[in-house]
Amino acid sequence: MSELESVIRQLEALDHRITPSRVAVIAAVLAQSGHFSVETIVHQARGVGRATVFRTMRLLTELDIVCRVLLEDASLHYRVSRRGHHHHLVCVSCGNVQDLDECAVSDLVRELAAATEYEIEGHWLEFYGRCAACRSSVALTT
Amino acid sequence: MSELESVIRQLEALDHRITPSRVAVIAAVLAQSGHFSVETIVHQARGVGRATVFRTMRLLTELDIVCRVLLEDASLHYRVSRRGHHHHLVCVSCGNVQDLDECAVSDLVRELAAATEYEIEGHWLEFYGRCAACRSSVALTT
DNA sequence: GTCTCACTGATACCAGGTCTCATAACCATG
DNA sequence: CATGGTTATGAGACCTGGTATCAGTGAGAC
Numbered sequence: 001m002s003e004l005e006s007v008i009r010q011l012e013a014l015d016h017r018i019t020p021s022r023v024a025v026i027a028a029v030l031a032q033s034g035h036f037s038v039e040t041i042v043h044q045a046r047g048v049g050r051a052t053v054f055r056t057m058r059l060l061t062e063l064d065i066v067c068r069v070l071l072e073d074a075s076l077h078y079r080v081s082r083r084g085h086h087h088h089l090v091c092v093s094c095g096n097v098q099d100l101d102e103c104a105v106s107d108l109v110r111e112l113a114a115a116t117e118y119e120i121e122g123h124w125l126e127f128y129g130r131c132a133a134c135r136s137s138v139a140l141t142t
Numbered sequence: 143m144s145e146l147e148s149v150i151r152q153l154e155a156l157d158h159r160i161t162p163s164r165v166a167v168i169a170a171v172l173a174q175s176g177h178f179s180v181e182t183i184v185h186q187a188r189g190v191g192r193a194t195v196f197r198t199m200r201l202l203t204e205l206d207i208v209c210r211v212l213l214e215d216a217s218l219h220y221r222v223s224r225r226g227h228h229h230h231l232v233c234v235s236c237g238n239v240q241d242l243d244e245c246a247v248s249d250l251v252r253e254l255a256a257a258t259e260y261e262i263e264g265h266w267l268e269f270y271g272r273c274a275a276c277r278s279s280v281a282l283t284t
Numbered sequence: 285g286t287c288t289c290a291c292t293g294a295t296a297c298c299a300g301g302t303c304t305c306a307t308a309a310c311c312a313t314g
Numbered sequence: 315c316a317t318g319g320t321t322a323t324g325a326g327a328c329c330t331g332g333t334a335t336c337a338g339t340g341a342g343a344c
Contacts, residue, residue: 017310019322039300049324054301068216070266075300076216089260098258104250105267112269116240118231120271124212125247127254129262159290159341180331191293196332217331 003030007065016059021048025056026065035069035077035090035097069097070126089127093134100127145172149207158201163190167198168207177211177219177232177239211239212268231269235276242269 007026008018016022028044029036042053057078060066067081069088079088082099089098109120149168150160158164170186171178184195199220202208209223211230221230224241231240251262 017321019309021323037300047324049326051302051325052323055322070212070216072264072266074210074212074216074218074266089254089258089262091260092263098260100254105246108246109269112231112242113271116231117274117277118233118240118269118271119277120231120269121234122214122270124214124216124266124268126266127251127260127262128264129255129260132259135259135261157290161291161341163292189293191295193294193333194292197291 007060010063010065011059014063021045021052022056022059024048025053026060029057029060029066029078030080032080034095035079037075037077070124072128087125087127089129091131091134092128093130096131096133098131149202152205152207153201156205163187163194164198164201166190167195168202171199171202171208171220172222174222176237177221179217179219212266214270229267229269231271233273233276234270235272238273238275240273 004023004027007030008023011018011022024045025041025048028041031044032040038054038057041057042048042050045053057066061068061078064081064083066078067086069077069079069090071077071090072092079097085103087100087103089100090096091098103125105123105125109123112118113120146165146169149172150165153160153164166187167183167190170183173186174182180196180199183199184190184192187195199208203210203220206223206225208220209228211219211221211232213219213232214234221239227245229242229245231242232238233240245267247265247267251265254260255262
């Protein structure tokens with residue numbers, strides 16, 4: 001079963017209609033290799049309205065088929081998701097994204113909850129740096 | 143020495159001109175109690191142009207006089223800064239912000255750097271929850 | 285005083301995203 | 315297969331947050 005079919009079945013299972021627009025958006029999303037902006041999908045899923053692309057992206061986010069990637073300038077990108085809660089390490093030079101397997105702050109969330117009496121509901125955690133490849137290419141050119 | 147004077151001296155010391163517009167923006171910023179959007183300052187520093195407010199906010203950020211607060215929807219707010227690198231715990235109900243003294247992920251950054259061969263340059267970390275006061279008021283009304 | 289350059293504000297612009305609304309497609313049911 | 319209710323669509327207006335442009339100004343060094 002292709003990835004596309006698999007996603008379509010998930011939608012069906014949750015009583016979402018399978019329409020040509022949705023399929024086009026999902027196919028475009030699955031074709032991306034790294035992280036991407038909604039605008040990229042708007043351009044690549046030609047013929048699908050802007051609003052529909054945004055609506056479909058929201059749907060895919062809710063279903064955990066894509067996840068949001070927060071860039072350093074606070075702009076939102078997306079990325080086909082490995083399931084479950086995790087964080088990213090983004091190369092600011094080539095854009096490569098490393099998924100970090102565990103949520104590194106779950107212990108911290110517990111400590112904070114105890115220390116502050118907040119009920120902690122969520123967090124943002126993203127790391128930025130330069131991957132090994134980009135570091136060595138910089139070293140070569142300087 | 144008032145806070146305003148102190149900030150003005152910092153600007154002077156770094157060869158930035160002290161202008162009425164800047165003073166108005168800084169005064170408006172210092173008058174905020176929690177976190178605030180640039181738009182708030184645009185409205186409160188009446189007579190100062192939009193662009194100038196944004197420029198001044200950038201300047202204040204660079205000088206570490208304010209810090210950026212990332213909200214859950216990825217929108218940027220600002221807050222008068224305690225100095226140095228730190229993170230926030232934001233109450234999603236009343237907007238109250240708790241500053242977290244230490245950077246909780248500095249150890250993690252080191253581990254990640256070793257494990258991934260990335261040179262890690264930065265990160266976002268913000269927590270969201272409900273403060274004790276908001277939790278109890280919810281408890282009362284439900 | 286005057287000269288120069290950083291600074292200013294009006295305004296146009298751009299990006300990212302939502303709202304509206306008439307229309308169309310879907311599909312369960314009689 | 316006709317019908318009807320719901321869900322989805324796309325065009326486009328709109329909104330928010332932020333930048334670029336550029337002629338004009340005023341701060342402060344001399």
